[in-house]
Amino acid sequence: MEQWETLCRNNEFRRAYTRGKSSVSPVLVVYSLKNRRGLVRVGITTSKKIGNAVQRNRSRRVIREAFRQLAPQVRPGVDLVFVARGKTPHVKSTEVRRHMERQLSGAGLLLPAAGGEGERER
Template sequence: MRKVVTLKKNYEFAKVFNKGLFYVGRHIVVYALPNRQSFNRIGISVSKKAGKAVTRNKKKRLIREGYRQLENYILKGYDIIIAARGEDTVSKYSELVKEFKYLLKKLRIFDQEKYNCLKEL
């Protein structure tokens, strides 16, 4: 299992929030900004409006797993932030992955051809 490179510093998040493109979904918001590197960096943001610590951590785990499932189909060289929308209920994993894939397509960083080729096998 590969280690995922994460955004950790506040200025890294601020740069992506301020200069990156974003699309809003029902459960998540995805921000993306090219980073001139050969790998992606990911940041996950869940505000306190999303609920108590247990709920926020569950949302983070679901988002992290959704990213891991689609990681091979995302174009390389982007800083990606996935922010959970402020609601107390935790969405289903399948809905979250479907929405994440849709938002990545809207940002034009999802490799649909690679996804279709491996799905047919």
């Protein structure tokens, strides 16, 4: 079962663009906006500047997979819109996740880690 809902309507995306806070990286742009629903809602957009349909679909898959790994750590009650950039179809989901994690933590949207010690054991 998914832990988030999908943004589908154009006015939901526009609200995130105009009222939300943005965070930019070379791979991804994140718009975040609080909602009153108490759950996480996610939208992913890719423009034709990204490339052909194959590259746009790959960009969406990579972003979705990166978010799926971070979803349990995201604070509930927020709308997130992820916008792919030119480099997105050429990188792996682990790199996108790293950028996404940095952007979401910078915006204060990630919950503190449960086990602070030993989180990065080698």
